[in-house]
Amino acid sequence: GFTLAAVVTLALGIGANTAIFTITSALLLRPFPYHEPQQLVRIASLERGQDRGMTLLRYETVRDRSQSFSGVAVYTNDRFNLTGHGEPLQVPIARVSPDFFSLLGVHPQLGRSFTEEEGRPEGKFVVMISDELWHKRFGGDRNVIGQSVSLDTTPYTIVGVLPPGVQFPFVGPADIWIPRYFEYSLMSPQRLRMGVGYLDLIGRLRPGVTLGRANSELALLNRQYHQQNPGFPDAGDARTMTAGPLRESVVANVRTGVLVISAFVGVLLFIACANVASLLLSRALARRKEIAVRSALGASRSALVRQLLTENILLALISGAVGLALGYAATRYLAQSNAGNLPPGVPITVDSRVLLFTLAVTLLTGLLFGILPALQLSRTNMNETLRDEGRGSSAGHGRVQTKNLLVVGQVALSLLLLIGAGLLARSFSRLLQINPGFDPHNLLTMNVSLPTVKYAKPEQQIAFFDEMLRRVSALPGVRNAAISAALPLSYIRITPVLPEGQPDVPLPQRPFVDIEAISPQWFRTMRVPLSLGREFTDADNAQAPKVIIANETFARRYWPNENPVGKHVIIGRWPQPAEVIGVASDVKNRGLAAAPQAQLYLSFPQLPWGNMNLLVRSSVEPHSLVAAVRGQISAVDPDQPVTAIQTANELMDVSRAQPRFTMFLLSVFSATALALAIVGIYGVLAYSVAQRRQELGIRLALGAEKSDILRMVV
Secondary structure, three states: OHHHHHHHHHHHHHHHHHHHHHHHHHHHHOOOOOOOHHHEEEEEEEEOOEEOOEOHHHHHHHHHHOOOEEEEEEEEEEEEEEEOOOOOEEEEEEEEOOOHHHHHOOOOOEEOOOOOHHHOOOOOOEEEEOHHHHHHHHOOOHHHOOOEEEEOOEEEEEEEEOOOOOOOOOOOOOOEEEOOOOOOOOOOHHHHHHOOOOEEEEEEEOOOOOHHHHHHHHHHHHHHHHHHOOOOOOOOOOEEEEEEEOOHHHHOOOHHHHHHHHHHHHHHHHHHHHHHHHHHHHHHHHHHHHHHHHHHOOOOHHHHHHHHHHHHHHHHHHHHHHHHHHHHHHHHHHHHOOOOOOOOOOOOOOOHHHHHHHHHHHHHHHHHHHHHHHHHHHOOOHHHHHHOOOOOOOOOHHHHHHHHHHHHHHHHHHHHHHHHHHHHHHHHHHHHHOOOOOOOOOEEEEEEEOOOOOOOOHHHHHHHHHHHHHHHHOOOOEEEEEEEOOOOOOOOOEEEEEEOOOOOOOHHHOOEEEEEEEOOOHHHHHOOOEEEEOOOOOOOOOOOOOEEEEEHHHHHHHOOOOOOOOOEEEEOOOOOOEEEEEEEOOOOOOOOOOOOOOEEEEEHHHOOOOEEEEEEEEOOOHHHHHHHHHHHHHHHOOOOOOEEEEEHHHHHHHHOHHHHHHHHHHHHHHHHHHHHHHHHHHHHHHHHHHHOHHHHHHHHHOOOOHHHHHHHHO
16 A cells, blocks of 8 residues: 555656656757757847848848858748649648758658759749648659649649658748749749848858857848848848757747746655655654664664665656656647647657656655655664564654654645646636737638739739628628738738838838738728727728728827827838828737737738638627638639638637646646645654554543544644
């Protein structure tokens, strides 16, 4: 019974540490599976601490002039509609420079990588595909090399298949890779080259070059870029370039949470050790005669300590084996139920590092919970113990004090974990009560991304979405329908602006704000009230004067104590300013936990875009309309897929996923710690009462009631 209690207690602590260390090792310690990953860095373009992305010209500046890097590659995410070889499918793609895979040391399992010529505007249209897409769409056919696929109605030739299991967590999900990094859906080459930071850069440091030296060179290149391109939007004095370890771009958002959880499970293991140490101290009374006999037969104190520690380490090894099994099961559960809380593409597996960690923790645990009881028991007085044989005895004062300290420590640490979990629970409860600025109930969202070639002209995009909205709005159960470039709680585009009344400064020095293209029914569909002015109408088309609606944050920032309606704002490179026709209530556009940022709403026909989100307000359960809505979109264009179908409530759940995940883990660990402390207290009290049977019997004989004994013990 004692062994079972000790093994279960320690296995819980070791298992929790194994599970969390598996995640910690995968995210923070295990090197990326690329050639010499310690030399890989991510090069970022920052403005006031925010990543603004790289323009083509900045990339070429670093690529052609830097001496600190043996190679520099770029990547960016995009989406294409894949037709042929089955039903139309929207697939995530990665646009990369031709040297991307060679820089990382990744080689295809079939075919070849890209050539330098294929990464030029006049190069052939070629792609590499992922192993998953190869099996899912092409049935694993080894003759796939040389076959043609239609992406946004343009034929591309497959030249390679990536190996299975190779992940690129810093890139994100991608099934197709193309070397045309100088293009982007629905953006002109000139805008990409000078105005839009849509690229991400990775570099490989030359042997012997430090990160500090590379950053010094990037600072110099950044100054040269500002001097040579003074009119470009990314040439302001606040824009900098810096390099950091590639891993940081993947784990930066989760590092703090992982370390906090690691500290929690470390405390949990300490509580488990204190629990078992308390049980060993209580059990020591039964072994006093055995130890005394060993001493009488000539055993030294060091020999007794070694014997007791050997027994305790054997107990710890059994617990470690059980804990490893529990940790493996917990790791699989956490990986499968992650729901986007951990960076995608990082394999969470038990490897040799985890096994060595578990072994080290197990041995340390055996020493930690065993050393104090071993030292206490080895100090047994041989003469007193043998003379006391047959008479009632109790633990000495020192041993009782030690047990008391262990119990107090367990309870204190358990309360520490419970307080931390309680604070997180309270924060999460407040997150649940946050008003997002719109009504998420009965609101269905889905993405419609038009192929670039088929809908290259703005009037084609406008015509498609107008017809789609007309058809969807007429469906039974649909109250309102609208489109927007960004999903609720997020943003997708920013641009420099010059509000009326502000100093006329060059374009790079103007403040950047969110801009959102929406259809006229957007405010009614989202149920976002206007505090001033009017909504967009069908008359606010491409031929009409430019008009905008500002959110309250924008109005307060630039026109405090003034009426914003009728004011004007110069947006980006628009030659004429746009007139403010209304002020809308703030909507959360940086997630639920962040304050709303300044935002301008533009009429979709005046800022057309091919990648839009359809929003449908329904009078019925939203998912019941999916088939009908999909059918109406197919009626407009049978080759047009629909993706990312979810309700606004599901979007909000995703925004809450990471704090919910952390709170869940810490709550489980805190509850486990409290349960261990309770078991420890029970064990100590049970042994204490058993040791005091003679004393309690005398008290009863002298007239004490059972209630008196109970009160005394409690």
